[in-house]
């Protein structure tokens with residue numbers, strides 16, 4: 001198993017942001033984590049990747065216990081996350097920002113910059129973009145940079161937090177193709193996403209988080225017809241209403 005998260009709990013003050021969540025990601029897969037705003041998705045990512053300590057639970061990467069290790073050590077071992085709210089080094093160029101990730105494997109600056117160039121190509125950044133200050137990027141550009149920075153560490157497992165948020169339909173089509181290509185190059189992917197058609201077309205397995213708990217998991221077609229999932233998104237009673245509309249009480 002590439003990633004095995006067992007019974008992870010994260011408490012903020014009195015709030016159980018993540019409540020006994022268990023998630024598995026097999027090597028070579030694209031797995032999605034979905035759920036309403038505030039469900040605890042980003043918090044779960046932060047705990048898995050070593051950005052926040054968890055209160056309980058265990059995280060294993062390729063069979064090794066990495067629970068409690070700091071983020072830079074987890075990154076060195078092959079798991080890296082992107083941030084929902086992108087924070088590039090605004091004054092550095094796009095290329096230099098990517099090279100920050102490349103430095104993990106390439107100590108010499110010139111090597112890191114060369115490597116960053118190949119990573120930029122992998123995420124479909126035009127060469128003209130690379131010398132721009134990161135501050136000047138559009139939303140789509142920033143999302144690609146966030147992806148590139150993570151990819152530059154040459155991860156085995158990539159955690160993507162809403163890399164499609166704020167993109168237009170054409171940009172979403174492009175990033176779906178890029179994510180698929182990254183997976184085909186041998187990187188396992190766990191992604192948080194609200195763009196449902198993207199989740200449906202990309203992922204082979206879906207976990208649903210609601211109020212910190214995993215309330216459902218399964219293949220995409222099972223998840224869309226799961227009444228607990230529909231209700232988590234649309235509120236109590238929604239599944240019955242929808243069943244009434246479609247005439248299928250057991251949808």
Ligand SMILES: Nc1ncnc2c1ncn2[C@@H]1O[C@H](COP(=O)(O)OP(=O)(O)O)[C@@H](O)[C@H]1O
Nearest residue numbers: 012015017035036037038039040041042043044
């Ligand atoms: N650093 C924090 N301190 C206190 N509460 C937090 C913190 N981060 C997130 N939360 C709370 O934890 C819950 C889950 O948030 P989050 O993980 O961002 O959800 P999601 O990514 O699913 O939208 C929310 O109620 C949020 O307000």
Ligand SMILES: [Mg+2]
Nearest residue numbers: 041042043084
């Ligand atoms: Mg979030």
